[in-house]
Amino acid sequence: MNSSAPDGAAVSCEPRVRADKELKMDKKEMKGWLYLLPAILFLGFFMVYPLIDVLVYSFEEGYNFASQTYYGTGLYNYSYVLHDPYFLQALKNTFILVIVTVPLSTAAALLISAGLSSIKPLRSLYQTIYFLPYVTNTLAVGLVFMILFRRTPYTDGFVNLILGWFGAGPVDFIDGPYPAKMFVLCLYTIWVVMPFKILILTSALASVNQEYYNAAKVDGTSKFRIFMRITLPMISPTLVYLIITGFIGAFKAYSDAVALFGTNLNTAEMNTIVGYVYDMLYGSSGGYPSYASAAAILLFVIVLTITCINLMVSGKHVHYGS
Amino acid sequence: MKVVLKNLTKKFPSRRGKRRGEVTAVDNFSFEIPDGKLVGLLGPSGCGKSTILNLLCGLERPTSGRIFFGEDDVTDLPAEKRGVGMVFQNYALYPHLTVLQNILFPLENLKGAEKLSRAEMRSRANEAARLVQIDELMDRKPGELSGGQQQRVAIARALVKMPRILLMDEPLSNLDARLRLQTREEIRRIQRETKITTVFVTHDQEEAMSISDVIVVMKEGVVQQIGKPQQIYDDPVNLFVAKFLGTPPINVFRGSVKDGRLWIGGEDILGVSGVSDREVYVGIRPEGLVPVPETQSDKGSGGTFPIPDGPKRRSAGKEEERIGLPPRPAQGSGTGTIPMSGLQGTFSCRLSGVEVMGREISVAAVHEASESPMIRAVISAEQKEDLTSDVIRFGVRTDKVFLFDRETERRITAVCRPLGRRE
Numbered sequence: 001m002n003s004s005a006p007d008g009a010a011v012s013c014e015p016r017v018r019a020d021k022e023l024k025m026d027k028k029e030m031k032g033w034l035y036l037l038p039a040i041l042f043l044g045f046f047m048v049y050p051l052i053d054v055l056v057y058s059f060e061e062g063y064n065f066a067s068q069t070y071y072g073t074g075l076y077n078y079s080y081v082l083h084d085p086y087f088l089q090a091l092k093n094t095f096i097l098v099i100v101t102v103p104l105s106t107a108a109a110l111l112i113s114a115g116l117s118s119i120k121p122l123r124s125l126y127q128t129i130y131f132l133p134y135v136t137n138t139l140a141v142g143l144v145f146m147i148l149f150r151r152t153p154y155t156d157g158f159v160n161l162i163l164g165w166f167g168a169g170p171v172d173f174i175d176g177p178y179p180a181k182m183f184v185l186c187l188y189t190i191w192v193v194m195p196f197k198i199l200i201l202t203s204a205l206a207s208v209n210q211e212y213y214n215a216a217k218v219d220g221t222s223k224f225r226i227f228m229r230i231t232l233p234m235i236s237p238t239l240v241y242l243i244i245t246g247f248i249g250a251f252k253a254y255s256d257a258v259a260l261f262g263t264n265l266n267t268a269e270m271n272t273i274v275g276y277v278y279d280m281l282y283g284s285s286g287g288y289p290s291y292a293s294a295a296a297i298l299l300f301v302i303v304l305t306i307t308c309i310n311l312m313v314s315g316k317h318v319h320y321g322s
Numbered sequence: 323m324k325v326v327l328k329n330l331t332k333k334f335p336s337r338r339g340k341r342r343g344e345v346t347a348v349d350n351f352s353f354e355i356p357d358g359k360l361v362g363l364l365g366p367s368g369c370g371k372s373t374i375l376n377l378l379c380g381l382e383r384p385t386s387g388r389i390f391f392g393e394d395d396v397t398d399l400p401a402e403k404r405g406v407g408m409v410f411q412n413y414a415l416y417p418h419l420t421v422l423q424n425i426l427f428p429l430e431n432l433k434g435a436e437k438l439s440r441a442e443m444r445s446r447a448n449e450a451a452r453l454v455q456i457d458e459l460m461d462r463k464p465g466e467l468s469g470g471q472q473q474r475v476a477i478a479r480a481l482v483k484m485p486r487i488l489l490m491d492e493p494l495s496n497l498d499a500r501l502r503l504q505t506r507e508e509i510r511r512i513q514r515e516t517k518i519t520t521v522f523v524t525h526d527q528e529e530a531m532s533i534s535d536v537i538v539v540m541k542e543g544v545v546q547q548i549g550k551p552q553q554i555y556d557d558p559v560n561l562f563v564a565k566f567l568g569t570p571p572i573n574v575f576r577g578s579v580k581d582g583r584l585w586i587g588g589e590d591i592l593g594v595s596g597v598s599d600r601e602v603y604v605g606i607r608p609e610g611l612v613p614v615p616e617t618q619s620d621k622g623s624g625g626t627f628p629i630p631d632g633p634k635r636r637s638a639g640k641e642e643e644r645i646g647l648p649p650r651p652a653q654g655s656g657t658g659t660i661p662m663s664g665l666q667g668t669f670s671c672r673l674s675g676v677e678v679m680g681r682e683i684s685v686a687a688v689h690e691a692s693e694s695p696m697i698r699a700v701i702s703a704e705q706k707e708d709l710t711s712d713v714i715r716f717g718v719r720t721d722k723v724f725l726f727d728r729e730t731e732r733r734i735t736a737v738c739r740p741l742g743r744r745e
Contacts, residue, residue: 209412209414211410211411211412211414212414212416214381214401214408214410214414215408215410215414215416216427217380217381217400217401217402218379218380218381218401218402218404218406218407218408219402219427219428219431219479219483220401220402220403220405220428220431220432220483221402221427221428221431222402222431225430225431229416229427230416233416233418234418236418319417319418
């Protein structure tokens with residue numbers, strides 16, 4: 001493009017202005033990075049580096065911690081893990097746990113918090129009671145569950161006592177058949193994760209403007225419809241948050257199983273993926289870090305996929321403020 | 323639909339931890355709202371006007387008293403069965419639903435015989451939207467609308483189910499001044515078109531005056547006065563009502579009635595009859611104070627005026643001097659621009675400022691007997707007055723003067739007349 005002469009002067013001074021601006025921007029940006037530096041360093045050292053390291057381990061066959069050696073690289077670790085019956089058992093357990101506990105605990109928490117916010121007297125007392133499991137130690141709770149469910153030579157346990165009243169035979173929930181054990185594990189998990197959800201949901205419910213309810217009431221809306229059409233959409237961001245964190249939490253379950261069935265989870269058929277990783281890492285004769293890494297990466301991929309699906313589905317239905 | 327409120331009382335229980343006992347929000351409120359009228363409940367915040375609205379729509383139950391819609395006693399009917407439309411102060415539009423879904427919402431609640439088909443609902447919603455002129459916005463979410471548009475959606479949502487009565491809680495308080503004026507007219511038009519009995523609550527007397535057929539002035543849960551806007555303005559029953567209506571507010575002075583004359587400060591400004599000698603509050607509307615040209619009043623008076631702190635004047639307390647005051651600017655001989663008939667009395671104040679408002683001029687002045695630090699007079703801007711001297715003298719229009727008992731603050735019925743005529 002040819003520009004006429006008089007314009008030339010005006011154009012020539014522009015670059016300098018732009019350069020000044022860029023310099024300023026640079027300074028600002030530098031400051032921003034400086035502020036972020038501590039967090040980036042920590043995250044880099046303790047999250048990004050290990051993650052990459054695990055990825056690397058997972059491709060190195062037969063890695064040995066002590067000698068820092070490995071035979072070769074390839075996908076053998078993944079193939080081994082995916083064919084390991086213990087891993088498949090852990091995978092199955094984890095998926096059952098996730099599919100059962102996340103919807104049930106969220107739904108139950110929603111019902112309880114809806115109930116809590118509709119009563120006035122003693123509300124804070126109930127809130128405290130429902131929150132207690134959250135501040136109780138997992139292992140202590142596991143002990144209580146053991147006492148409730150375990151059959152010993154001396155007693156059938158409290159739950160079996162009650163089952164006996166209804167004519168149902170004693171079931172060994174801890175060392176007995178697989179469905180019984182799975183039932184206890186799910187119940188335990190739901191019981192442990194619910195308080196936090198109740199806490200979050202009651203505050204979400206309390207933050208819904210009362211005027212919406214009044215408007216709906218004046219318009220003759222039934223209670224059920226108010227809940228479905230107003231309450232649920234209003235607290236949907238909180239619900240999504242709870243469901244996503246619930247999924248992630250359930251996929252990472254380990255201590256719950258240990259609390260109920262002890263550390264030898266493989267023989268109890270109650271292992272989880274994290275449990276499998278742990279066993280591989282610290283198992284007999286120095287462990288198998290390569291297999292552990294491969295399993296860990298597989299878990300990471302599963303959680304990432306599920307979370308992405310969650311976000312995509314919820315993106316269409318969630319209302320984030322106005 | 324005629325709405326009758328009979329001896330309505332609402333008491334709220336005392337809250338634990340607070341010293342105050344139960345609060346009476348509405349005290350023995352009786353009122354009949356005529357069919358198809360627009361009624362404004364007016365009062366300062368906390369006077370119980372919103373409580374009355376909540377009692378009408380069923381969100382609150384009265385402690386005692388009955389509510390009738392037409393012939394039906396609805397006192398014990400829950401909100402969802404009353405068939406009222408309500409426009410909430412913050413509109414309460416459901417933010418996750420579109421405008422159309424918001425308007426459809428009340429219709430989707432209808433059950434049994436009232437149940438509508440999808441197409442009927444749609445056409446009713448469109449009709450309501452057209453009435454408030456938002457038919458272009460049906461697919462938007464409330465968050466994408468301006469305050470005025472949201473307000474219209476709220477009205478459409480309240481109207482769509484063809485309510486027996488329409489209630490509005492401070493419908494204009496969230497709008498800016500210009501929009502408020504426009505929406506005010508809009509509400510009036512919609513109410514006229516639909517002929518739905520409408521009750522709205524406001525603390526803004528101008529709003530209430532401008533669109534209501536009937537105003538109910540309330541204070542602390544008690545009805546002060548019910549009537550047409552102009553009638554209440556011209557004939558307030560007590561000092562509170564007089565003060566609450568009118569901008570700028572009425573000027574209130576401590577005065578007294580003595581020997582058939584009304585005294586404010588050291589001056590007798592009017593003759594009164596029908597009242598025994600007593601201490602009173604004197605309310606004078608801003609338009610009732612008409613500045614009188616200095617020179618003219620000076621002529622006949624011999625130049626002595628009892629003006630407190632007034633420069634160039636010595637305080638003259640002697641009555642004789644003032645009785646002789648007069649040729650009160652009066653009787654047609656005025657400036658030619660003010661109709662002086664009906665004006666009488668000379669009332670002197672210290673001028674403190676003049677505000678030009680375009681159409682009119684607001685004159686601010688100070689008087690020692692005034693209840694407020696500043697008194698105001700409003701005069702037409704066309705009137706060329708000399709408003710430069712530091713003392714200003716007003717003629718007083720007798721129909722703009724109200725007397726109130728000093729103790730009870732109730733209106734005293736008295737006939738005021740210009741002093742001159744008596745002499």
